[in-house]
Amino acid sequence: MITLLEGFRGSETIRKLELKIRELIEKLGKTLRIMEFCGGHTHTIMKYGIDQLLEGYVRFIHGPGCPVCVLPMQRVDLAIELSKAGAVLCTYGDVLRVPGSGGKSLMDVRAEGGSVRSLYSCLDTLRIAQENPAQEVVFFAIGFETTTPQTAVLILKAKELGLKNLSVVCNHVITPAAIQHILNAPDMREYGKVDIDAFIGPGHVSTIIGTKPYEYFAEEFLKPVVISGFEPLDVMQAVYMIARQLLEGRAYVENQYSRAVRREGNLKAQMLVAEVFELRKEFEWRGLGKVPYSALKINSRYADFDAERRFNLSLPAAREHPACICGKVIRGVVLPTDCKLFGSVCKPSHPIGSCMVSSEGACNAYYRYRLPS
Ligand code: SF4
Numbered sequence: 437m438i439t440l441l442e443g444f445r446g447s448e449t450i451r452k453l454e455l456k457i458r459e460l461i462e463k464l465g466k467t468l469r470i471m472e473f474c475g476g477h478t479h480t481i482m483k484y485g486i487d488q489l490l491e492g493y494v495r496f497i498h499g500p501g502c503p504v505c506v507l508p509m510q511r512v513d514l515a516i517e518l519s520k521a522g523a524v525l526c527t528y529g530d531v532l533r534v535p536g537s538g539g540k541s542l543m544d545v546r547a548e549g550g551s552v553r554s555l556y557s558c559l560d561t562l563r564i565a566q567e568n569p570a571q572e573v574v575f576f577a578i579g580f581e582t583t584t585p586q587t588a589v590l591i592l593k594a595k596e597l598g599l600k601n602l603s604v605v606c607n608h609v610i611t612p613a614a615i616q617h618i619l620n621a622p623d624m625r626e627y628g629k630v631d632i633d634a635f636i637g638p639g640h641v642s643t644i645i646g647t648k649p650y651e652y653f654a655e656e657f658l659k660p661v662v663i664s665g666f667e668p669l670d671v672m673q674a675v676y677m678i679a680r681q682l683l684e685g686r687a688y689v690e691n692q693y694s695r696a697v698r699r700e701g702n703l704k705a706q707m708l709v710a711e712v713f714e715l716r717k718e719f720e721w722r723g724l725g726k727v728p729y730s731a732l733k734i735n736s737r738y739a740d741f742d743a744e745r746r747f748n749l750s751l752p753a754a755r756e757h758p759a760c761i762c763g764k765v766i767r768g769v770v771l772p773t774d775c776k777l778f779g780s781v782c783k784p785s786h787p788i789g790s791c792m793v794s795s796e797g798a799c800n801a802y803y804r805y806r807l808p809s
Pocket of ligand 1 (some may be wrong): 759760761762765772775776777778779782783787788789790791792793799
């Protein structure tokens with residue numbers, strides 16, 4: 437009898453897939469360069485040694501799909517300033533550890549007596565606002581399309597409850613815009629530094645937006661996109677599907693993660709997001725710079741809950757650590773091990789850059805699974 441875990445991680449099936457992948461790629465006659473957009477996939481690849489299993493056949497290029505990693509330092513500084521100004525600053529755990537300018541994080545601000553709360557669910561902000569009616573409570577919202585619907589629900593509930601002391605700094609970003617930006621990036625087109633044959637598309641994001649938004653890349657840039665789950669067999673099967681497409685001269689969107697993802701996505705979640713948010717003209721991503729139409733802001737119907745309008749916020753100038761090359765890691769131009777701070781000065785217990793903080797960051801994955809002995 438095959439156990440549930442074997443169905444996703446069975447070594448015999450992985451071995452069979454490995455042989456099939458090698459056979460296809462040998463026929464193609466080149467090493468495939470595949471970008472896994474999502475940090476969750478980077479961790480699966482590193483943790484289960486898929487990169488080592490397919491060494492010489494597939495080169496995995498780690499993409500920018502980690503919301504904490506792509507958050508620019510100015511926004512971390514903004515959160516720190518809000519907290520220092522007396523707001524109760526609420527956000528998800530990893531954000532607390534990202535260093536802002538000068539190396540200080542929200543965790544440090546909390547240690548110095550600042551009111552900073554770590555949340556599992558953004559809806560906890562409702563309770564915190566009700567318990568602290570005399571204080572401004574700000575939810576610092578980050579994430580890709582996966583977490584945006586929850587923030588929409590938070591704002592709708594806050595309006596329903598008539599909360600006047602709750603607002604949101606919206607840092608939600610959009611996956612397809614980032615992929616398009618990567619494909620148009622000069623270091624891809626001009627220098628060929630990040631030559632990508634195909635993408636492993638994000639699984640969690642696609643449960644919300646579906647597979648349809650990726651069809652443009654497949655058609656326009658002739659790059660196969662395979663949406664994948666996060667188990668090792670999922671990723672191996674996605675690589676197999678990519679190799680098969682390339683061998684057959686096709687460039688389509690295929691869905692390996694059909695147990696969770698539909699072409700149209702989650703329509704109810706999409707409607708919630710459309711009710712509360714609108715596109716920003718541009719948004720600064722760490723590593724990618726300003727990316728057009730790549731993020732969301734709260735629309736005018738819910739302006740009362742927009743912290744950026746309420747407090748008339750503007751972004752401070754950031755001071756990045758001069759030796760941190762997170763930006764290049766996020767663009768897939770270098771590997772984390774190319775950074776001279778990796779594993780010595782910069783480690784998960786003392787992160788210098790955002791890619792080491794997040795459990796989805798590429799530097800964090802290399803530290804956990806590939807630290808040279
Ligand atoms: S190892 Fe640390 S300092 Fe170097 S790029 Fe990664 S996060 Fe930045």
